[in-house]
Each structure stands twice: as C-alpha cells, then as structure tokens.
Amino acid sequence: MRRFKKISNAFIFEAAVSREAAERKLVGDLLGLFGGRIRPIIAHLIESGSFTREDIREAEKILLDHESKGEAR
Numbered sequence: 001m002r003r004f005k006k007i008s009n010a011f012i013f014e015a016a017v018s019r020e021a022a023e024r025k026l027v028g029d030l031l032g033l034f035g036g037r038i039r040p041i042i043a044h045l046i047e048s049g050s051f052t053r054e055d056i057r058e059a060e061k062i063l064l065d066h067e068s069k070g071e072a073r
Helices: 019-033 039-047 053-068
Strands: 002-007 010-014
Touching: none
Parallel strands: none
Antiparallel strands: 002 010
16 A cells, blocks of 8 residues: 555555455465465365355356467466
C-alpha cells in the first residue's frame, strides 16, 4: 500500500500492486511450500469441499485452451 493523498487528518491509501500480481505471488509462494507440487493442494481443496466438479470442468477448459495455444509445458 502507498499513501495516495491526505484529506484533513485522514490519509487515503491505494494498492501498490495489482490484485492479479498479488494473487500470482501468493499462489507462487503456496506452490513453493509444496515444492511446486499441486496435487497436495488440490487434494486438500477437494477434501474441504472447496473444489467442486464445476471447478474441475472450468480447469479442464482452461488447460485445453492453454494447450491449444501451444503454451503447454
């Protein structure tokens, strides 16, 4: 966060990085904790009920789109 402006006694702040950049860093840090392995994370999300079949279908669509653009690993 960085100070954007001051109004009377109040300071107005704005984000220093975009939400997307913050999300990418957070996910990267999380993957780092698991040695880059995503399976333990997905297993936890499924077991906790946070990862649904709809999420799986959406992930498959994203993966297929990613692969069709030649961006696969």
